[in-house]
Every structure is written in C-alpha cells, then in structure tokens.
Amino acid sequence: MRKAGACALVAATALLAGSVGLRVTAADPPDRWWQPGEGRVFPTRLDYADPTGVIRVVLDGGPMATQGHPFFTAIGPNGRACVTCHQPADGMSLSAASAARQWERGGPRDSLFAASDGADCPSLPQDARASHSLLIDHGLIRIARPWPPRDLNGKAISPDYKLEVVRDPSGCNLDPKWGLHSADPHISVFRRPRPVANFKYIEAMGFAYDPKAGLPLALDPETGKPVSGNLMADGRVPSLTWQMRDAAGAHLAFARKLDQGDIARILDFERHVYVAQQRDDRGGMLDADGAEGGPEQLRISKPGRLGSQGVPVWSEFAKWEKPDPQARASVSAETLAFRASVARGARIFRDKTFLISDSAGINSPIGFGNPVRNSCVFCHNMSQMGMDVAPGQVDLGTTNRPFADAMPHLPLFRVTCLGKPHPHYGRVILTHDPGYALTTGRCADVGRITLQSMRGLAARAPYFSNGSARDLRGVVDFYDRRYHIGYSEQEKQDLVNLMSAL
Amino acid sequence: MKSALLLILVAAQQAAAPAPEVRFIACPVYRDTDAGRKSGCWLADDPASGGRYDVTSAPTKPDWNRAILVEGRAAAKDAGNPCGGTVLDPVRVSVLDQPCTRFMLAADGYAGRRFALPQRNVRPLYETRTPPSKPFAARTITVPFDFGSSFITYQLSDFYLDQAINYALDVQPARITVTGFAATDHDRVSGQLLVEPSSLAKERTKLVTRSLIMRGIPAGLIRESLTHRSTPSTDPAFDGLATASLRRVEVRIEPLSTPKISSDH
Numbered sequence: 211m212r213k214a215g216a217c218a219l220v221a222a223t224a225l226l227a228g229s230v231g232l233r234v235t236a237a238d239p240p241d242r243w244w245q246p247g248e249g250r251v252f253p254t255r256l257d258y259a260d261p262t263g264v265i266r267v268v269l270d271g272g273p274m275a276t277q278g279h280p281f282f283t284a285i286g287p288n289g290r291a292c293v294t295c296h297q298p299a300d301g302m303s304l305s306a307a308s309a310a311r312q313w314e315r316g317g318p319r320d321s322l323f324a325a326s327d328g329a330d331c332p333s334l335p336q337d338a339r340a341s342h343s344l345l346i347d348h349g350l351i352r353i354a355r356p357w358p359p360r361d362l363n364g365k366a367i368s369p370d371y372k373l374e375v376v377r378d379p380s381g382c383n384l385d386p387k388w389g390l391h392s393a394d395p396h397i398s399v400f401r402r403p404r405p406v407a408n409f410k411y412i413e414a415m416g417f418a419y420d421p422k423a424g425l426p427l428a429l430d431p432e433t434g435k436p437v438s439g440n441l442m443a444d445g446r447v448p449s450l451t452w453q454m455r456d457a458a459g460a461h462l463a464f465a466r467k468l469d470q471g472d473i474a475r476i477l478d479f480e481r482h483v484y485v486a487q488q489r490d491d492r493g494g495m496l497d498a499d500g501a502e503g504g505p506e507q508l509r510i511s512k513p514g515r516l517g518s519q520g521v522p523v524w525s526e527f528a529k530w531e532k533p534d535p536q537a538r539a540s541v542s543a544e545t546l547a548f549r550a551s552v553a554r555g556a557r558i559f560r561d562k563t564f565l566i567s568d569s570a571g572i573n574s575p576i577g578f579g580n581p582v583r584n585s586c587v588f589c590h591n592m593s594q595m596g597m598d599v600a601p602g603q604v605d606l607g608t609t610n611r612p613f614a615d616a617m618p619h620l621p622l623f624r625v626t627c628l629g630k631p632h633p634h635y636g637r638v639i640l641t642h643d644p645g646y647a648l649t650t651g652r653c654a655d656v657g658r659i660t661l662q663s664m665r666g667l668a669a670r671a672p673y674f675s676n677g678s679a680r681d682l683r684g685v686v687d688f689y690d691r692r693y694h695i696g697y698s699e700q701e702k703q704d705l706v707n708l709m710s711a712l
Numbered sequence: 713m714k715s716a717l718l719l720i721l722v723a724a725q726q727a728a729a730p731a732p733e734v735r736f737i738a739c740p741v742y743r744d745t746d747a748g749r750k751s752g753c754w755l756a757d758d759p760a761s762g763g764r765y766d767v768t769s770a771p772t773k774p775d776w777n778r779a780i781l782v783e784g785r786a787a788a789k790d791a792g793n794p795c796g797g798t799v800l801d802p803v804r805v806s807v808l809d810q811p812c813t814r815f816m817l818a819a820d821g822y823a824g825r826r827f828a829l830p831q832r833n834v835r836p837l838y839e840t841r842t843p844p845s846k847p848f849a850a851r852t853i854t855v856p857f858d859f860g861s862s863f864i865t866y867q868l869s870d871f872y873l874d875q876a877i878n879y880a881l882d883v884q885p886a887r888i889t890v891t892g893f894a895a896t897d898h899d900r901v902s903g904q905l906l907v908e909p910s911s912l913a914k915e916r917t918k919l920v921t922r923s924l925i926m927r928g929i930p931a932g933l934i935r936e937s938l939t940h941r942s943t944p945s946t947d948p949a950f951d952g953l954a955t956a957s958l959r960r961v962e963v964r965i966e967p968l969s970t971p972k973i974s975s976d977h
Contacts, residue, residue, distance in 0.1 A: 416836050418874065418927065424864035425919075426877075426926040436926070516836060519829075563749055567776075576866050577807075577858075579773025581742060581816075583752045599836075630809075633775070 242299040243312060246284040246291030246321065249277035257488060258299035258669070262710045265669035266488035267298045267407070268505040274479065280472040281479050286464035289321035292476065295351065295403040295461065301485045301666025302407040306349030306677065313339065313346050327352040327461055331382035331398070344380065344619065348677040350400035352382065354460070355444070355648045357395045362431055362452070369651035370629040373397065376640065378621040399643040400620060401443050401675050407485035408595060408663050409450065413438050414514025416592070416599035421576050427601070439601025443659050443675040446649045450477055484508040485666040487711055493548035496711050499537035500529025503711055508665065511594050521593040524556035524708060548707060555708025559586045564695040568634040571604035571658050575633070589661060596664035596712070603646045603658040607692050608674045610657035611640035615678050615688065627653035643676055668710045682706045730952060731786040734800060736760060737902040738782065739812035740767070740774035743795055745824025753795030753824050756782050759902050766797035768825060770805035771868035772858055779810035781859050781901065783956050796822050802951035806859035832871035841878065848883040848967040854947040855920055857959040859895065860908060862915040872949050873920065876963040877927045883967040888924065888934045892917030893942035895958035908959065913938050920961045
C-alpha cells in the first residue's frame with residue numbers, strides 16, 4: 211500500500227466533536243462526505259460520529275493518498291467514484307440519512323443521484339426529488355439485472371420461472387426503454403449498498419463445500435480458484451475483481467474495462483479496510499475493560515472461523531457480563547447498564563432458540579429439517595463478523611410475500627414456477643426482489659439473499675437488502691414476527707444494543 | 713454343562729443380532745422439544761404396525777410438509793425415549809415429493825436430545841489435516857444418497873465425498889473410477905411403489921465427478937462408470953442398512969506407480 215506523508219494523516223483525522231472524548235487534530239476538518247477526486251489522504255484511523263456513537267475505519271498499512279486512486283476518482287462520465295456509495299462515515303456503505311443530506315446540499319447535481327441508478331428510473335425527470343425517492347428516503351440504489359438471467363460469460367440462462375410485474379411505483383420495470391419488455395430487457399430491483407470493508411472475512415473460506423448447494427465451493431472462472439460465495443446480495447459475481455468490473459460499468463458508467471493496475475490498487479485498498487463501531491455514547495469505548503469491540507480486533511483476528519467450534523460469535527463482549535470491581539468503579543451506572551445489555555444481547559443472539567421454518571437455504575434443500583430449532587448464530591456463525599461461513603444465500607422473507615413487510619414504494623413481481631413448485635411457497639410467489647434467483651434462474655432461489663457483515667451497523671441504516679428495516683429495532687421486530695420468537699421487551703433492547711455496538 | 717454353554721452362546725448371539733430393518737413411508741410429526749439448538753424431535757408412524765418411531769438421528773431431517781421414507785433399525789434399549797417414539801439408530805430419512813399436512817406436537821415432557829456434532833462432519837480448511845502415509849493403497853470410498861436424490865447430504869455424504877477428494881488429491885497421480893448406483897428394482901413400501909430411474913445413477917456419478925474436478929482433480933484422470941443394477945453394499949457409510957446402500961456412488965482411487973518428480977535436490 212502506498213503511504214502518504216504524516217501531515218496528511220493529521221489533516222484527515224476525524225471530525226469528531228469533543229463530546230465523544232477523542233482528540234480533534236484538524237482545525238478545519240473536511241466534510242464527512244467524501245466527494246470523488248478530492249485528493250484527501252485516507253488515514254490509518256478515521257472516526258466519525260454516528261447516531262449512537264463513533265464508527266471507526268482502520269486502514270491497515272495506511273495512510274494512503276487518494277489523489278488519482280481509482281476507488282476515489284471518477285473514472286466514468288457520471289462523476290461517481292466507488293467512494294460515492296461507500297462512504298467512510300457510513301461504515302463504507304451509504305446511509306439513507308447521508309443520501310438525504312446530499313440531496314439537501316446539492317440536489318440532482320450531486321453525482322450520487324446519477325440517472326442510471328441513483329434515480330428510481332433513468333426515464334424520470336431528474337431534477338425532481340420524487341424521481342430519486344428510493345435513494346433519498348430508503349437508501350436504495352437501482353440494480354438492473356438482465357432478463358432472462360445471464361451467466362458470467364454473458365450467456366443467457368433459461369429460467370425455470372416466469373416473471374411478471376404486479377405493480378411498479380418506480381415505473382422502471384414497465385418502461386419501454388429500461389423495462390422487462392424493452393429491446394434490452396432488464397428487471398430493476400432496489401438494494402442497499404453493501405459495506406466495502408472487512409473483506410478478509412467476507413472472502414474467507416472456512417470449508418471447502420457449500421452445503422446449501424451440495425457442492426464444493428464455486429470456482430472463479432477467471433482464476434479457477436474457489437471463492438467464498440459471500441459477495442453481493444444476489445451472489446452474481448464470484449470475486450472482488452468481478453464485482454468492481456460490474457460496479458464500474460453499472461454504477462460509474464465506465465465504458466471500458468478497468469485495467470489491471472487499477473484493479474490491483476482497488477483490491478489492495480479494499481482488503482486493508484476494517485470497519486466497526488468504536489464507541490457508544492452510553493457504553494463508552496467498545497474495547498474497554500476487557501471487551502474486544504472496534505475494528506482493531508478485526509484487523510488482527512483470523513477470518514472464516516466457525517463460532518460454534520472456536521471463538522463464540524460476539525464473545526467480544528463476554529467480559530462485560532461480570533465487570534471487575536475496578537471497571538465498576540470507573541464508569542457510570544448508565545455505562546455499566548449498557549454494557550450489561552450488550553453482553554446479554556450476545557448471549558441471546560447465540561443461545562435463544564426459536565423455530566426456523568420455510569426458509570430456503572436453511573430448511574431446503576439442505577437437510578436441517580423443516581422446521582429446525584436454532585438461534586441467530588445458526589446462520590450468523592462466523593466469529594467476529596456474524597456472516598455465514600458457508601455461502602449464505604438465505605430467504606428470510608424480507609423480499610417475499612407474505613413475510614415481507616408492506617413496502618408500497620417498491621416494485622412487486624409475480625414469479626410462476628414452471629417446473630417443480632418452490633419448496634415453501636408453491637407455484638406462485640409474490641416478491642419485491644427475486645434475489646439469488648436472478649443469478650441462478652432457479653425458482654427455488656427466489657428471495658434468497660446473501661447474508662452480509664454485521665459490523666458498523668450503527669452508521670448505515672436502514673437494514674436488510676431492501677432497506678425494509680428503518681432501524682435496528684426494525685430488524686429485531688422483523689425476526690420476531692417472521693419466526694414467532696416471542697422476544698421480551700428487554701431482550702429486544704439487548705439485541706438492539708448489541709448490534710449498535712458492532 | 714455343554715447345554716448350559718450352548719444356551720449362553722445362543723443368548724449372546726441373540727443379543728448381538730441387529731434389530732430387523734424397519735422401512736415405511738409416513739408424514740412426519742415435529743415435536744417441539746427444546747434442549748438447545750437442533751434439539752427438536754422428528755417422529756413418524758409406521759402405517760403397517762402403528763408403531764411410532766423417533767427418526768431424529770437421521771442425517772437428513774424431515775420437512776413437515778412432505779412425506780418421508782424411513783429406513784432404520786431400532787436402537788439398543790439404553791437409547792431411552794427422549795422424543796416419544798421407538799428410537800431408530802441407525803436411520804435414514806429421504807424426503808419424498810408427496811405433500812403432507814404439517815403437524816407439530818408440544819414437548820409434553822419429552823426432553824429431546826442435546827445436539828452433539830456428528831462424527832461424520834467435514835472439518836474446516838483452517839484445521840491441519842494429516843495426509844495418509846506411503847505407500848498409498850488403492851481405496852474405494854462410497855458416497856451414500858437419499859432416495860430419489862442426487863443432493864450431497866450434509867454430515868453424511870459430504871463427509872465421504874470429502875474423504876474421497878482428499879485421498880485423490882493426496883495420492884496423485886492416481887486413476888479414479890466413479891461408479892454410480894440407483895435403486896432401480898421395483899420395491900413396494902407402505903403400499904407405494906418405490907423405484908429410482910436409472911438416470912439417477914448417472915446424475916449421481918456426474919455430480920461426484922464434478923465435485924472431484926472442482927476440488928482440483930484433473931478431469932483426465934477420472935473415468936465414469938455405471939451399473940445397470942444395484943446390489944447391497946456392506947460399506948460402513950450405510951451402518952448396515954441394506955436398502956439405503958443401493959443408492960450410492962463408489963469412488964475407486966488407484967495410485968499410479970509413476971513416482972512423483974521431486975523438486976528437492
């Protein structure tokens with residue numbers, strides 16, 4: 211990693227208020243929003259205030275000059291760079307709050323609102339706020355997938371299901387130029403940008419097999435090497451290299467292929483960035499008094515480990531279960547209460563079991579049984595990260611009716627299985643996003659979405675791939691409804707506090 | 713004295729004789745016991761005898777919306793009664809493409825079983841694996857399958873597939889023969905005709921071959937073979953369940969005599 215001068219480190223260090231207890235070293239700190247091509251230096255450690263505390267970004271091997279760096283530079287005509295949708299202050303993702311703020315600041319002139327995917331549909335009047343409502347109000351980017359699906363070589367896959375539009379407030383799926391029946395047919399779904407961080411874990415392969423597919427891990431056709439299968443909501447690319455090519459074309463409107471030098475620089479940056487919540491307004495530093503929260507622990511830990519056979523998931527906060535007398539004496543009662551809640555939340559996450567039923571990727575085709583009694587760590591099983599060590603495409607019902615919450619702002623599709631019915635929904639499925647089925651062409655995969663990293667959550671609301679949970683309480687409430695868990699009010703708050711501390 | 717010894721011997725033989733194999737088709741019933749994760753019970757009633765069996769130990773668990781084929785043997789008496797049925801162990805469950813009305817029983821005082829990691833589990837890549845010692849011998853490793861399926865069963869088939877792949881990788885160069893079997897003879901169970909299409913043997917063979925190649929075995933070293941009629945296997949993968957053994961793939965790995973070229977000088 212190319213290093214920048216020490217003076218640059220100072221200039222880019224944090225714009226935190228004194229109230230968070232960290233030293234502010236720059237007299238006139240830059241805005242929390244990183245515009246493409248600004249030429250800032252990315253420091254080794256970067257802190258930003260978020261709704262519950264401080265999110266920290268660690269660049270292993272930093273600082274790094276971003277001038278001319280392809281992650282931070284607009285390489286296409288729409289003025290966007292990777293950093294546009296992967297903002298350090300938003301845990302290297304993009305919060306709906308930041309999108310709304312940018313609209314207030316610059317309106318449609320900000321490249322974030324590029325017509326191609328920063329609007330509900332490119333055919334809408336681009337000056338109108340309403341044309342960007344899904345991004346501004348829900349943090350959703352338009353993802354246009356070819357229909358019928360194509361494999362990595364661009365060859366059409368013959369899907370075993372029919373796709374129809376039931377309704378589409380965005381207008382894009384019925385648009386004569388951009389829709390399903392256009393000359394270049396695409397389906398538009400709307401998804402949250404995933405964080406570009408902690409890739410050591412996301413790319414890690416804990417096992418040689420994908421038990422959900424009953425096969426060895428998929429191979430990257432370019433390298434012939436196995437891949438983790440945990441990239442992108444619909445698993446449409448096998449590697450970060452494929453992902454950046456996909457993104458350069460789809461989101462940056464870059465017409466040419468990224469060259470090897472640019473790919474190498476982006477990869478190098480992405481693989482050195484770690485993100486996690488570092489401080490909570492009530493609980494204080496999340497790596498204090500024996501706890502191991504924050505991104506530094508991510509930097510030094512080994513990735514891809516199964517929590518049930520090694521370091522239990524979220525045991526980072528185990529020391530807060532019974533704080534020692536010195537810790538008790540040194541912090542406020544409010545801090546102690548928050549920490550105890552986080553520790554309880556970790557226990558609930560691991561130990562509170564419930565019946566998981568009719569969820570493809572869990573209850574089928576793998577033989578766990580339908581239903582199966584387990585806890586959150588059944589799927590969120592990777593130590594330190596809460597992802598699935600096995601490739602994690604699962605249908606929680608966040609996009610499929612009747613489990614999905616009412617989302618009148620999103621398109622709704624009718625999927626009709628042409629071969630075997632779906633193992634849990636039957637022949638006809640109503641979905642807001644077919645998810646993995648847009649990659650595989652299989653009806654059985656409708657609504658399956660890749661699990662994502664659980665770190666840095668506080669900085670990047672809303673949640674789930676379609677932003678259907680406005681806040682962390684919304685996440686807990688969804689699970690509670692979907693699986694009839696029966697969490698108590700205290701348990702819900704403990705889980706919210708835990709997730710806000712990740 | 714002699715007759716007493718004979719009686720003891722007969723009694724010992726009877727005690728050691730395995731319980732008869734039980735086979736039936738039924739709609740499964742889930743009993744919601746809670747002894748931690750994966751501790752729920754699966755029950756199924758044999759329509760012929762009316763007996764209720766505990767099939768929870770099967771590698772493939774039932775789906776409460778579908779009928780299952782049960783193949784198993786009653787466990788030893790000390791297996792207890794954690795779920796409310798005669799414990800079958802060993803047992804295999806195959807989920808059939810027949811709808812069932814889902815039904816769940818309360819725990820009703822039954823404890824269920826605390827989950828224990830099955831012995832047949834694939835180990836993670838980050839664990840150090842001890843390769844086999846030389847000289848390498850020819851080995852046949854058998855991969856079992858559920859009825860009507862070519863899916864690699866978690867914590868059963870994947871364990872044996874992994875063994876085959878690792879051995880094939882360890883002993884390179886080797887000649888590998890993949891032979892698929894299907895239960896193609898007509899078989900009546902619980903009044904229903906059960907027969908697998910012969911194409912399933914080919915499908916299973918292709919899947920195992922594909923898996924070997926995906927893990928790095930050169931395709932040129934693999935030969936595929938099919939059998940027209942499956943016969944029971946005594947391979948340990950089946951725990952003595954004869955009918956389950958009709959559904960399998962055998963991976964024969966024969967080290968070639970060509971010595972490896974060493975780069976060490």
